[in-house]
Amino acid sequence: MSNSSKKKDIPKTLYVFLLVLYSGATLYTLLATRSHDTVEVMGVTMGFSGFTGVFSSVANICLIFMVVFFGKLGFITSLILLTLQFPGLFISIVINHNMAAIPGFFTNIVTIVAVVLIYNGIKQVRKLRTTEMEHLKEQQKYSQRLFEQTATSLVTAIDAKDEYSHGHSIRVAEYSEKIARTLGWSEEECNKVYYAALLHDVGKIGIDDSIINKNGKLTPEEYDIIKQHPVMGNQILSSIGEYPYLSIGAHYHHERYDGKGYPEGRKGEDIPEIARIISVADAYDAMTSNRSYRAAIAQPLVREEIVKGAGTQFDPKYAKIMMHLIDSDTEYKMKERNTVRELSGRNSLECDEFMSDFSDGINLSPSVTRVHLSYTPKEDAPVPGMPSIILFDALDGRVHYEDKNVRDMVYFEYGMIGLNGNVTGDGFRNVKTQIVPEGSEFAASPDDPCEYDIEAVKIRDHVQVKITGSRDGSDVSMIITLALPDSSRYAYISLTGEYCVISDVRIDRDEEKVPDDYITRIADEVSYIDRPEGDIPNVQVNGHKTEASKGIPLGNGMTLTFHAMSLPTARLIWHCPYISIYSSDSGDPYTKGYKEYALVRLDGEYWDSGAFNNKLIVNKNDDFAGWEAWKSALSEGIDCSVNFRREGNLIVTTTENKGLFIKNTTTIQGNPDKVYVALTGDQCAITTIKITRDPLRI
Helix, strand or coil: CCHHHHHHHCCHHHHHHHHHHHHHHHHHHHHHHHCCCEEEECCEEEEHHHHHHHHHHHHHHHHHHHHHHHHHHHHHHHHHHHHHHHHHHHHHHHHCCCHHHHHHHHHHHHHHHHHHHHHHHHHHHHHHHHHHHHHHHHHHHHHHHHHHHHHHHHHHHHHHHCCCCCCHHHHHHHHHHHHHHHCCCCHHHHHHHHHHHHCCCHHHHHCCHHHHCCCCCCCHHHHHHHCCHHHHHHHHHCCCCCCCCHHHHHHHCCCCCCCCCCCCCCCHHHCCHHHHHHHHHHHHHHHCCCECCECCCCHHHHHHHHHHHECCCECHHHHHHHHHHHHHCCCCCCCCCCCCCCHHHCCCEEECCCCCCCCCCEECCCCCEEEEEEEEECCCCCCCCEEEEEEEECCCCCCCCCHHHHHHCCCEEEEEEECCCCEECCCCCEEEEEEECCCCCCCCCCCCCEEEEEEEEEECCEEEEEEEEEECCEEEEEEEEEECCCCCCCCEEEEEEECEEEEEEEEEECCCCCCCCCCCCCCCCCCCCCCCCCCCCCEEECCCCCCCCCCEECCCEEEEEEEEEECCCCCCCCCCEEEEEEECCCCCCCCCCCEEEEEEECCCCCCCCCCCEEEEEEEECCCCCCHHHHHHHHHHCEEEEEEEEEECCEEEEEEEECCEEEEEEEECCCCCCCCEEEEEECCEEEEEEEEEECCCCC
16 A cells, blocks of 8 residues: 555544644643642542653654654654743753653653654655565566567467458457447456457467468368367467456357357357457457458448347447447548558559549548649650549448449449549539639649649538649639539549649648538439428438437327338438437427437437436347348338337337337436427438327326
């Protein structure tokens, strides 16, 4: 125990008590030395002055206790109090000729010596203890470094066997630790999860390299051999008695929540918690990394697989946290670092034939994205070179031209913008080009180097790209406005070119969003809600919670019915309606005072931020035909019914759609009078909204 922590354990009242007791004992010592009174003690009459030594000893004991319990403070206090006694003793002995004060004088000297010796002794003990603690900490640090180096060496040996899994173990450890921290686990618990995850594949050391690196599907016999690596990992790590938790991840990370995993076929909470966390982190990294038989899967598709696997392959609790981490990873940093050519990591492109090289996509948003580049034509090129911009949409934000990747990534190319002013492509509904200053020529000579600054922004279904270059010593800008097919699509730009070198690429994005009217419309917005209205207006939600219906006051009993249809661009499970329960000053969502108590998606997802208490139950009954059938039905349109029941601060929401039953119980702190419901979602159209109230529960 440290000195500081020891002081915290001693109440301050003890210091005050010792001061008071010392003062009282000192006072009675002075009275006793001058008193001629007698007292009777146990039948014996004796002079009160005989108690002088008793009171003096009590006072000295108080000072010694101060030194022992309060260290430097007690030592200084004791010296001050003892020093203050000397003038009184001197007067008593020299001036008043009171010889009874002589013992007190020498007792004071002895006490000072004792206090100094005790304080020095305590300092020496503490110094030794501090030295011992520092030595112990150094030993612990050394042991930790040795452990980390050993673990890293094992991981390096594992990764060296599998040419397609470099960094896999470290990434799984990082993701597992993120899940643990989201759960609010302690630092020690997070470290345990990290290292158990780091070594989860250690058993692969015992698997033949030809099986691990086989380029193609494994035979049943080879798969049986691969399935032995959890057992081997457990055998390797279980002998480390100091860290018994290490073997848990290695042994059980391939168990499934539904009991269909291996090596023991454990089910549900019979699988250790650490292993259930590692399982979902391991699956996420496996899907977002390149493998011998496929390229990395786009993050939205990975998220969908985790949604599908919740309750079967994965513990729903940890699957939900993994989905939340994906949703929070807006810049897609949770991935295999060396597989994506981010422009922030490279600043040049060298193009020969048209589009022989191109950058990864740069996502456009309502905040202006700024790209600076330098262009140099290639010498002796068969045709004049020129940089270009590809404007496209894809799940993974990359350009694709192979048929399979185009299908899998739902790749859609709007068109091409040449930095010479040419705009081509048939993916736009309308295009308008403006040159500033008006009447100027924009295109620079293809034979001369040039610098360009690009500003791009997307607002709903319109994109504006402003390209500024130098012409005859002055800046000339081309402003291109493009109307996309609809508001639900994303837009990326990729840099490419023909017979040129694009260098000095710099990318920045403004923090502030531009106003809604920043882009002048050149086409009407495409609507998917031209259907009969119900009790409140229809609503088209083009992106995640970008729009919502009007707020509906929630009574004690209420049913909402509506028609729901996912938009043509919807590709994923969660592209569906959401139910928002909230309060706000005006009663409408996303306005002043907005406070969301629950957001329940019709696919059964819910993320509890911890601010409110929500208990979600999701069951798949016999009518549930699988997620692909569920998505297909929603794309054609389904009629939905949602029931609400409120009793005080308890709100129960239930709905069933295509065999998916959802029940959410929300407990609201503070029991507000005004609670509202609104319909929102992601890439869906919600129409014919009708409100039915239970007359017996209004």
